[in-house]
Amino acid sequence: MSEQVEKWTVGRLLNWTTEFFKSKGIDSPLLDAQVLLAKAMQIKRIELYTNFTSEPTEQQRALFRDFVKRRGAGEPAAYLVGVKEFYSIPFQVNPNVLIPRPETEQLVLESLDRLKNFTNNCNDKSDDGVGVSFCDVGVGSGAIAIAVALNYSRILQSLSITALDISPEALEVAKANAKSSGVLERINFLQSDLLDNVEGSFDIIASNPPYVSRIEYDGLPVDIKNYEPKLALLAGENGTEIIAKLAPQAFEKIKSGGYFLMEISPAIAEPVKKILETAGWQNIQILHDDRIVCCEK
Numbered sequence: 560m561s562e563q564v565e566k567w568t569v570g571r572l573l574n575w576t577t578e579f580f581k582s583k584g585i586d587s588p589l590l591d592a593q594v595l596l597a598k599a600m601q602i603k604r605i606e607l608y609t610n611f612t613s614e615p616t617e618q619q620r621a622l623f624r625d626f627v628k629r630r631g632a633g634e635p636a637a638y639l640v641g642v643k644e645f646y647s648i649p650f651q652v653n654p655n656v657l658i659p660r661p662e663t664e665q666l667v668l669e670s671l672d673r674l675k676n677f678t679n680n681c682n683d684k685s686d687d688g689v690g691v692s693f694c695d696v697g698v699g700s701g702a703i704a705i706a707v708a709l710n711y712s713r714i715l716q717s718l719s720i721t722a723l724d725i726s727p728e729a730l731e732v733a734k735a736n737a738k739s740s741g742v743l744e745r746i747n748f749l750q751s752d753l754l755d756n757v758e759g760s761f762d763i764i765a766s767n768p769p770y771v772s773r774i775e776y777d778g779l780p781v782d783i784k785n786y787e788p789k790l791a792l793l794a795g796e797n798g799t800e801i802i803a804k805l806a807p808q809a810f811e812k813i814k815s816g817g818y819f820l821m822e823i824s825p826a827i828a829e830p831v832k833k834i835l836e837t838a839g840w841q842n843i844q845i846l847h848d849d850r851i852v853c854c855e856k
C-alpha cells in the first residue's frame with residue numbers, strides 16, 4: 560500500500576511556520592507567518608482563511624521558504640514584505656526607517672485631540688490667520704505626519720504640516736508614503752537636525768525621537784538591533800540626549816498656547832519631566848503608562 564504524502568496546504572504551512580517562529584522566540588509567530596505567506600501568494604492576509612486547504616504553487620512556496628528562513632534569522636517581517644500598517648494606513652518601509660509601532664498611534668490620537676481643541680478654540684484659525692500648524696520631528700516612514708494629515712481632513716485646508724528628519728533616506732520613504740496616501744502636497748518635508756533648519760513657529764510639535772540609552776540598545780533583541788536604523792533608536796548614554804536638545808528648541812518654536820507631545824520610554828519619564836520643566840514647559844502630563852508626554856506653553 561502506498562503511503563499518502565501530506566500536502567503543504569496553506570493551513571499546514573501556517574501551523575508549521577508558527578511553531579518554528581515560536582521556537583525562535585518571535586513575538587507574533589502566527590501574524591508573521593500569515594503576513595509572509597500572504598505576501599508570497601500575493602493575496603490579502605484575510606484571504607488565507609478562505610484558502611486554508613489550497614496548496615500554494617512551488618514558486619510561492621520557494622519564496623515563502625526564503626522569507627521564513629530570513630525571519631527565523633531575525634529579519635523583521637515588515638522589511639521582508641516592505642510594508643507595515645499604522646493607524647490603518649499601509650506604510651512602505653525599508654531598513655532606512657523605523658518600523659512604525661502600535662504605541663505611536665497614541666501619540667497621533669493625542670495630537671489629533673489637541674488639534675481639534677485648538678481648532679475649536681480658535682474657530683478654525685490660529686492667531687495669525689494662516690491656519691493651524693503642526694510639526695513632526697523625526698518623521699521616519701511618515702507615520703505620524705501622514706496619519707495626522709489623513710485623519711484631520713475636516714480642517715485639512717487650514718492645517719499646515721511640516722515633517723523633518725536628519726536622514727535624507729528616511730525623508731525619501733516618507734515622501735513616497737505621503738504620495739501613495741495622497742497627502743504629498745499637504746506636507747512640507749525638510750532635512751534638518753531637530754529644529755535647526757526650521758523657520759516659523761507651530762501650534763503643535765510632535766515627536767517620536769530616539770530615546771534608547773546605550774545599555775538598553777546593547778540589550779535590544781536581534782531583530783531590532785541588527786536591522787532597524789541605529790539613528791532612529793539610540794539617543795546616547797542616557798536616552799535623554801536628543802530630548803534635552805529638542806525640548807528648549809521646541810519651546811522657542813511653539814506659539815503661545817501651543818502643545819509639545821513626545822513618545823518616550825517609561826525608563827526616562829522622570830528625567831524628561833525635569834528637562835521639560837527647565838525648558839519652561841507648563842502643564843506637563845505623562846500619559847499612557849509613561850509612554851506619552853504632553854505639555855503646553
Ligand SMILES: C[S@@+](CC[C@H](N)C(=O)[O-])C[C@H]1O[C@@H](n2cnc3c(N)ncnc32)[C@H](O)[C@@H]1O
Pocket residue numbers: 656657658659660663696697698699700701702703723724725726729751752753767768769790791792801
Ligand atoms: C524613533 S524614529 C521615529 C520615526 C517615526 N516618526 C515613527 O514614529 O515611526 C526617530 C526618527 O528621528 C530621526 N532622527 C534622529 N536624530 C535626529 C535629529 N537629530 N534630527 C532630526 N531627526 C532625527 C531618525 O532618522 C528617525 O527617523
